[in-house]
Amino acid sequence: MNVQFLWVYPVKSLAGIRVEALDLDDFGPAHDRRWMLVDDNGRFVTQRTHPELAKIKTSLAAGEVGVEIPGYGSFALEPTERRLEAKVWGDQVNTVLGAEEANAAVSAFCQRSLRFVFMPEDSFRQIDPDYVTSRRRVGFADGYPLLIANQASLEELNGRLRDPVEMRRFRPNVVVSGFTAWQEDHWRELSVGTVRLSLAKPCSRCVMTTVDPEVGVKDSDGQPLKTLSGYRRQKEGVIFGMNAIHQSRGCLSVGDPVSVIA
Structure with a gap:
């Protein structure tokens, strides 16, 4: 086994x-699901409502996360200094907004206003x-x-x-x-x-x-x-x-x- x-x-x-x-x-696994997408209300967005998200490839090099959005190109996900209270299931999480270039591309791809957010070290979400x-x-x-x-x-x-x-x-x-x-x-x-x-x-x-x-x-x-x-x-x-x-x-x-x- x-x-x-x-x-x-x-x-x-x-x-x-x-x-x-x-x-x-x-x-958990290093770099695993430290980023996610949220809507304009700060609520998480997944393939449940947007199955096309499965086509967005991710990369990981030296701890840096990248995304390849079909038709829009490749982007490095970079945290900004802007904070946002995001919602994932029943949890409110203190997050950091991602840079606008990737946000604009994923919004165009999904035809809906979306933003990347990052969970920093000083945020805590209980299992x-x-x-x-x-x-x-x-x-x-x-x-x-x-x-x-x-x-x-x-x-x-x-x-x-x-x-x-x-x-x-x-x-x-x-x-x-x-x-x-x-x-x-x-x-x-x-x-x-x-x-x-x-x-x-x-x-x-x-x-x-x-x-x-x-x-x-x-x-x-x-x-x-x-x-x-x-x-x-x-x-x-x-x-x-x-x-x-x-x-x-x-x-x-x-x-x-x-x-x-x-």
């Missing part, structure tokens, strides 16, 4: 980057206190620093679909292999290389899983969410993957051994 793939998502709801290693800092009582922070991810997915579970799901889907639909940080399908339902703690991960809760899935990451369009039949709903519905919702928290800083690498502790 080992790590098969690793992904980082520098901007919430934009395309991710497959990497060979993930450094873990206080927020869901219903599941985590310790004082732990998270960036703009939906709720937890890490998402763990099992390759065997995707293969089992694809066996039920007319058109198989890629793991990218589910936007995991860590994809593990060598386990049986849905074995992750019973995990509570994993050892990944030298890092221990606590699995807080199953990850409930939404309409974003129906967005084809290549073309930024939702599946007309609602797949794969429709099929998942038929046999993967639990009290938390329609489940694929596990939300996780790292117990310490460290580094995860492709090929790292994975062991179930509990």
Whole structure:
């Protein structure tokens, strides 16, 4: 059992980057979802309402985040000195606005006024206190620093679909292999290389899983969410993957051994 793939998502709801290693800092994977898009009310915007965001590529070099917006060019995301109270789910977060050039380009691409915002070090967003009582922070991810997915579970799901889907639909940080399908339902703690991960809760899935990451369009039949709903519905919702928290800083690498502790 080992790590098969690793992904980082520098901007919430934009395309991710497959990497060979993930450094873990206080927020989670370094640079993961420290940027996001908001509307004129400061509320977060995702592929749920704008599936075309999947087509915006991201880059990460020496800690600098870039975006490539189809038809408009490439831009470095640069924080300004302007502050904004942004809303992500039920949380109010103190953020820093991004530079106007990238904001204008993404607004033109989505045909809606949008702005990039950055979560600085002096901002703190608490992980869901219903599941985590310790004082732990998270960036703009939906709720937890890490998402763990099992390759065997995707293969089992694809066996039920007319058109198989890629793991990218589910936007995991860590994809593990060598386990049986849905074995992750019973995990509570994993050892990944030298890092221990606590699995807080199953990850409930939404309409974003129906967005084809290549073309930024939702599946007309609602797949794969429709099929998942038929046999993967639990009290938390329609489940694929596990939300996780790292117990310490460290580094995860492709090929790292994975062991179930509990």
